[in-house]
Amino acid sequence: xKHTFFLKKPKSKENTLIFFSCFFKxxxxxxxxxxxxxxxxxxxxxxxxxxxxxxxxxxxxxxSILMQLNRYTEEFNKIVERYKILEQPLSRNELKNEFxxxxxxxxxxxxxxxxxxxxxILEKKKLKEWKPSTAKRYEYLKTQLEKFEEEKKYKLxxxxxxxxFYTTYLDFCFNDEKHFSNTVARNxxxxxxxxxxxxxxxxxxxxxxxxxxxPKKVITRQEALTIDQLTDILEHNCSTKGLEKVRDVFVxxxxxxxxxxxxxxxxxxxxxxxYIIIKEEKDSLKEERKIPLTKVAKYILNKxxxxxxxxxxxxxxxxxxxVLQEMEKYEREVEFTLTRNKEQKTMYKPFxxxxxxxxxxxxxxxxxxxxxxxxxxxMAITGHKDMKTFEAYYSVNDDTTSIAVEDTFKAVELPxxxxx
Numbered sequence: 283x284k285h286t287f288f289l290k291k292p293k294s295k296e297n298t299l300i301f302f303s304c305f306f307k308x309x310x311x312x313x314x315x316x317x318x319x320x321x322x323x324x325x326x327x328x329x330x331x332x333x334x335x336x337x338x339x340x341x342x343x344x345x346s347i348l349m350q351l352n353r354y355t356e357e358f359n360k361i362v363e364r365y366k367i368l369e370q371p372l373s374r375n376e377l378k379n380e381f382x383x384x385x386x387x388x389x390x391x392x393x394x395x396x397x398x399x400x401x402x403i404l405e406k407k408k409l410k411e412w413k414p415s416t417a418k419r420y421e422y423l424k425t426q427l428e429k430f431e432e433e434k435k436y437k438l439x440x441x442x443x444x445x446x447f448y449t450t451y452l453d454f455c456f457n458d459e460k461h462f463s464n465t466v467a468r469n470x471x472x473x474x475x476x477x478x479x480x481x482x483x484x485x486x487x488x489x490x491x492x493x494x495x496x497p498k499k500v501i502t503r504q505e506a507l508t509i510d511q512l513t514d515i516l517e518h519n520c521s522t523k524g525l526e527k528v529r530d531v532f533v534x535x536x537x538x539x540x541x542x543x544x545x546x547x548x549x550x551x552x553x554x555x556x557y558i559i560i561k562e563e564k565d566s567l568k569e570e571r572k573i574p575l576t577k578v579a580k581y582i583l584n585k586x587x588x589x590x591x592x593x594x595x596x597x598x599x600x601x602x603x604x605v606l607q608e609m610e611k612y613e614r615e616v617e618f619t620l621t622r623n624k625e626q627k628t629m630y631k632p633f634x635x636x637x638x639x640x641x642x643x644x645x646x647x648x649x650x651x652x653x654x655x656x657x658x659x660x661m662a663i664t665g666h667k668d669m670k671t672f673e674a675y676y677s678v679n680d681d682t683t684s685i686a687v688e689d690t691f692k693a694v695e696l697p698x699x700x701x702x
Contacts, residue, residue: 283362287331297322302354306374313374318441319347346489357384395439398485402476423472430454440486448494463497470496505636506648527591528601530582535642537579539664542595542639550588571665599638606634
């Protein structure tokens, strides 16, 4: 039994649907079924009745369309062969039902795209492959995509994830949501990770997303404290006991380089002599990390009987700003730039507004690097495995650059000045 493919509107100047077709002699009727695939007629080979595979007439997504059409061919041949073996006649209705089971996931399940996204999120949570922050980012991505659908009138399905979608989505992110390049790059990365998962699971056969190029991430200025600033904060007389606890936890982070979520795992069992021993949660095969405890770090642990007074990361970020705001010298404004697509925007904020739990980890790395501690030694403490990621934590401050320049040119004597 033969079959073919044809275009719904072969003379259209826009993309048009591709249909599957075969003829049932006993019924004397043609069977027509929409594949859901779309293509511009100029990319369609009228002779082979398939998309052009190469040359100037080949569409960018020709390979993914061909892959999907080949599935129809393969499944159709299997169905015909199965009915022959069973010695049962194959009718148009039976073929339609067979195709619906195989290809019409969207027809059987209206929200296939979002249900698959929910399934993806649930699977990763159950396997404990993510940090809580990653799960939250995916929940946000889902909300953002739903908003995109509503505002751009663009119905999302696996078949609609095309170059056209990506162009519209970037426009939405940059111009409607006013997101900066780093945020957009992160969200595109999350989306592509989900689509790769769906592709590997054979939930979709469209691979247009593989060609989506994320906006380039831009390194923005991030603050790191100097030893003098760290000493100031340690010696500051906080206005409340609550802020004192927040200050102590922040300083402890600065002296250990630990991530904020890792602080919750510290207890008497994880402290051995002058070290904290941390086991990576995400990768059980990684070696334990031994974090040396300085006298300040040990003092803070002893102060709270080895159980730090921790609150949520969000609240810690809020209150550490209040601690620095009490110290009037940190109200000075600092300048930093953010990039939206190719447009750079200069921003100004008080110094204390730029401080967070992440600043503490960056401070640890920066102070250690400035003290000429080898990168590998620091990475063994912080748990960084990738040098590029590690380098992003190092902030060169003004004192460091000044000392470096002075030290380089110290041998050059000032010339005797002639009188005018």
